Amino acid sequence: MKTVIFDLDGTLADTSGDLIAAANHCFRAMGEGDVLDPSKDAGTALRGGRAMLRLGMTRLGRADDAATLDRYYPVLLEAYGASIDVHTKLYPHAMEAVAHLKDMGYGVGICTNKPEALAETLLRRLGVRDNFMSMIGADTLPTRKPDPEPLYEAARRAGGDPMQCVLIGDSDTDRNTAKAAGVPCVLVTFGPAGGDMAALEPEALLQDFADLPQIVDRLLA
Known part of the structure; x- marks a missing residue:
């Protein structure tokens, strides 16, 4: 997968x-x-x-x-x-994109440098944890991003081939993780650091989650 x-x-x-x-x-x-x-x-x-x-x-x-x-x-x-979910909001169309990707046959998971327990708590508070087939936090493994192993493990736990995944992120850490893993990276432009993303030369930039399924299909064709 x-x-x-x-x-x-x-x-x-x-x-x-x-x-x-x-x-x-x-x-x-x-x-x-x-x-x-x-x-x-x-x-x-x-x-x-x-x-x-x-x-x-x-x-x-x-x-x-x-x-x-x-x-x-x-x-x-x-x-x-x-107080983990007082101000936190999911970005528009994010979960619609996740559902669409799953309908297309992709496995979906999370690889974050947030401590695992906090990430699990936040995802459950937001009501979306069950939408993801894997969740790797900063302390799940001995290494963390930009080491590629957490990304590989997130792909494995989502039922996939680690070399056939794409990482969606928002930072140089995500870009460097994908580069180290030898897989494509999509960086979002709507986060706080969005203006700097093009300079990192990812395989694609994402302005709206509604466009993600088409971008993923192209990158993993």
Whole structure:
């Protein structure tokens, strides 16, 4: 079976608002107030908790304070897990595209650098977990993206041949993962980092999920 493997944050759903809120929870606990902006810092949010803390610490003039960053990372994860779906929204037509791909005979799965338990929780809260045949998180395997093995495993668990998959993502991490795996990559242009995607030279750019089935058919023909 050929498979379509999706990144989660910034690809299937805009999770940036809840991620920023969790990071600001940490900065408030430090006595600093809300350091990150939900609009301006959305791109950093989708690179994960440590990236957000690092950005905030830099703004506070504490870029080298690794001990504080390490101390607050678990606090961030706990705060995020408690309010994981307050602001998060699936992108328009995302689940329609997933259903269409399955009807066309493709296996579908998820490969994310979000911790597995958080990813599972979010997908269930959004009511879409059962639509995906596999879900590989940052800590499911010993390695994470851009190592190709999580992508390969997501394809295998979705019932597919790892060399006959396409990765749908929103970042240089996804582009580099697909390149390392030797498979095509489609990058979305509607996420916070969308304007930079063309420079990564993916096999295709996606402006609307309604167009995805046709793009996948072309790339995996």
